[in-house]
Amino acid sequence: MATIAVTDASFQSDVLESDKPVLVDFWADWCGPCKMIAPALEEISEELADKVTIAKMDIMENTGIPGQIGVQSIPLMVLFKNGKPVAQKLGAAPKGQLKGWLEGEL
Template sequence: MATKKVTDSSFHADVIAADKPVVVDFWAEWCGPCKMIGPSLEELSDELGEKVTIAKINIDENPDAPAKYGVRGIPTMILFKDGAPASTKVGAAPKSQLKGWIEGAL
C-alpha cells in the first residue's frame, strides 16, 4: 500500500472525510529532508495501512492546504482524526520515531 497523493482539490474527500485517520506529509521536490523520510513513510504505509492512511501533498503545486493548516516549514506531518488535525510533527526523523509518533497519536 503506497502513500496516497493528495491535492488541494481532493483534500476534503481524501483527508477530512476519510473513514480512518490520515497522516498528511507536506513536502516539496526541492526539500532534502522530505526526500529522506519518503522511503520511511512508504514502509510505514505498508506496516500501518490497516489503521491509518499516509498521504503526501506537494506544497508547491497545492498552496491552499498548507496555508489553511499553518504549515511554515517542511517536512511537516499532520495526523488528521475525524476530519481534524490531532497531532503535528515538524522535521525529518528516523522511521522508528515516525512510527512511534503515529501510533501514539492514533
C-alpha cells in the same frame, strides 16, 4: 497500500472525509529532509495500512490547504482524525521514531 498523493481539490474527500486517520506529509521537491523520510513513510504506510492512510501533499503544487493550515516549515506531518488535525510532527526523523510517534497518536 502505499502513500497517496492529495491535492487541494481532493483534500476534502481523501483526508477530511476519510473513515480512518490520515497522516498528511507536507513536502516539496527541493526539500532534502522530505526526500530522506519518504522511504520510511512508504514502509510505515504498508505496515500500518489497516490503521492509517499516509498521504503526501506537494506544497509547491498545492498552496490552498497548506496556507489554511499554516504550514511554514517542511517536512511537516499532520495527523487528521474525523476531519480534524489532532497531532503534528515537524522535521525529519528516523523511521522507528516516526512510526513510534504515529502509533502513539493513533
